[in-house]
Amino acid sequence: MSAVSRRQFIRLALGGLALSALSGCAPEEILRATATPSPRGTPWPGSTPVPTPGPTREILRNQNIPGFYVRYYKPFAAVDPARWTLAVEGLVKKPQKLTLPDVQSLPLVSQVSRMKCVECWSAAAKWEGFRLPSLLQLVEPQPEAKWVHFYCADDYFESLPIEELLLERVLFVHRMDDGPLHDLYGAPLRLIVPHKYGYKGPKAITRLVFATEELPGFWPTTGPYTTDGDIEPGTDRPLDLGGSRRIGGGEIRYPDDMESK
Numbered sequence: 001m002s003a004v005s006r007r008q009f010i011r012l013a014l015g016g017l018a019l020s021a022l023s024g025c026a027p028e029e030i031l032r033a034t035a036t037p038s039p040r041g042t043p044w045p046g047s048t049p050v051p052t053p054g055p056t057r058e059i060l061r062n063q064n065i066p067g068f069y070v071r072y073y074k075p076f077a078a079v080d081p082a083r084w085t086l087a088v089e090g091l092v093k094k095p096q097k098l099t100l101p102d103v104q105s106l107p108l109v110s111q112v113s114r115m116k117c118v119e120c121w122s123a124a125a126k127w128e129g130f131r132l133p134s135l136l137q138l139v140e141p142q143p144e145a146k147w148v149h150f151y152c153a154d155d156y157f158e159s160l161p162i163e164e165l166l167l168e169r170v171l172f173v174h175r176m177d178d179g180p181l182h183d184l185y186g187a188p189l190r191l192i193v194p195h196k197y198g199y200k201g202p203k204a205i206t207r208l209v210f211a212t213e214e215l216p217g218f219w220p221t222t223g224p225y226t227t228d229g230d231i232e233p234g235t236d237r238p239l240d241l242g243g244s245r246r247i248g249g250g251e252i253r254y255p256d257d258m259e260s261k
Contacts, residue, residue: 067123071119086189112126113192121239129173149210157215
């Protein structure tokens with residue numbers, strides 16, 4: 001991407017997301033401008049639509065795929081799972097460099113939960129992966145470690161306190177809707193934090209650093225977003241259900257869809 005087009009992309013993305021934060025819901029014009037509709041996939045009910053992989057690793061970019069939109073802060077080449085590793089560093093007694101099979105060997109946990117975007121939409125899926133305690137047993141963090149910094153393949157970065165990462169519904173995900181997590185949704189590994197907006201759930205994670213202090217994330221640093229990222233009362237447009245609904249703060253649970261199962 002050229003320097004000019006990169007600046008245009010960031011300006012457009014920031015402008016749309018800033019208006020989203022101020023209004024509580026991004027207008028359709030902004031969603032169309034910051035995402036390319038995909039001709040592939042089908043809406044819910046059913047599993048999240050996943051395009052058929054091509055012969056080469058695709059370039060990931062924003063797409064309004066029916067049922068579950070794709071959002072990255074900049075286009076980047078999908079990660080090759082055969083070469084991917086998860087580096088775990090910082091204030092740990094046993095630093096690790098885990099392969100995908102290593103990650104897949106950790107005790108598997110499954111949950112159905114909804115990801116809420118600051119653009120006002122949300123989507124539900126079945127997620128499978130491991131909880132933080134399984135990783136803590138491998139790396140043995142130092143007592144002074146209070147935060148985990150996340151670094152991603154697209155240069156995105158975020159951090160969350162260990163205390164929150166230990167909550168029951170927080171999950172490190174490598175499977176989605178009964179299949180391997182797709183490139184579009186953050187393969188090989190992403191974080192799901194149901195009570196926070198999607199920008200607090202890094203995708204395509206490559207490195208974790210245990211630290212004493214918070215690292216303000218990309219969007220809280222660049223845009224008008226809080227570092228805590230907690231979901232606030234307001235409006236939600238569930239892509240898998242249609243229409244719009246009023247929500248309270250925290251994790252979104254609708255009694256008439258798959259979250260109740």
